[in-house]
Amino acid sequence: MRKSVTITLAALLTVPLIAFSGTGHAQGTPTKSLRGADVAESDAAPEVRDYVGKKPGRQKPIPRTFLDQPPLIPHAVDNFDEITLEENQCLSCHGPDKYKEKEAPRIGDSHFLDRDGNKLRSVSMSRHNCTQCHVPQTDAPPLVENTFKGELGKNAKKK
Ligand code: HEC
Numbered sequence: 001m002r003k004s005v006t007i008t009l010a011a012l013l014t015v016p017l018i019a020f021s022g023t024g025h026a027q028g029t030p031t032k033s034l035r036g037a038d039v040a041e042s043d044a045a046p047e048v049r050d051y052v053g054k055k056p057g058r059q060k061p062i063p064r065t066f067l068d069q070p071p072l073i074p075h076a077v078d079n080f081d082e083i084t085l086e087e088n089q090c091l092s093c094h095g096p097d098k099y100k101e102k103e104a105p106r107i108g109d110s111h112f113l114d115r116d117g118n119k120l121r122s123v124s125m126s127r128h129n130c131t132q133c134h135v136p137q138t139d140a141p142p143l144v145e146n147t148f149k150g151e152l153g154k155n156a157k158k159k
């Protein structure tokens with residue numbers, strides 16, 4: 001007897017809840033996405049911008065702003081950004097056998113260490129994809145205000 005009362009009560013309470021949530025979904029205001037487009041719309045291609053730098057050999061290094069920052073690429077990378085399994089065009093200037101001849105900065109010593117800190121004879125494969133850490137620069141204005149202040153002169157390696 002008591003059991004059936006409980007069940008009936010539970011059923012009575014559930015019905016209006018279902019009805020309410022049902023209408024809520026149907027009439028709710030459409031979701032406003034942060035990027036200002038419908039979530040189902042495909043992304044618009046970003047505007048193509050020129051690199052700030054020109055051919056390598058003409059730029060000054062960009063000052064580093066914090067300790068162990070991967071230096072930013074000061075030059076354009078239009079014709080030599082190919083990094084594949086077989087070749088790495090960055091290494092054709094920055095690699096240990098080429099940097100002198102090309103008058104390019106040599107890749108960091110840390111690039112010859114494996115994950116456990118053991119010294120390797122050649123560039124560590126974990127550093128092969130250079131542009132994962134080093135990025136060329138364009139004149140794009142910041143998307144949001146940024147008040148970041150570097151620690152240059154304190155910890156950052158000065159060049
Ligand atoms: C044709 C030779 C050449 C190629 C190819 C090249 N670089 Fe450079 N790179 C230079 C030279 C020379 C500099 C010194 C600055 C300058 O003159 O632009 C430099 C500077 C840099 C710096 C700044 C180093 C510092 O201490 O501030 C980084 C990082 C860098 N290059 C990364 C790359 C990456 C990543 C690639 C491949 C996408 C690449 N470079 C391809 C010649 C080259």
Ligand code: HEC
Binds near residue numbers: 094
């Ligand atoms: C996992 C991130 C990472 C990858 C991948 C990477 N680098 Fe670096 N690179 C760094 C950091 C961090 C530094 C600064 C500290 C140091 O010298 O190790 C640096 C420093 C450098 C420097 C300046 C060295 C100096 O003594 O001032 C050059 C040039 C450079 N990298 C080129 C390259 C090239 C070319 C590749 C691809 C073969 C590459 N890096 C891949 C993180 C990376």
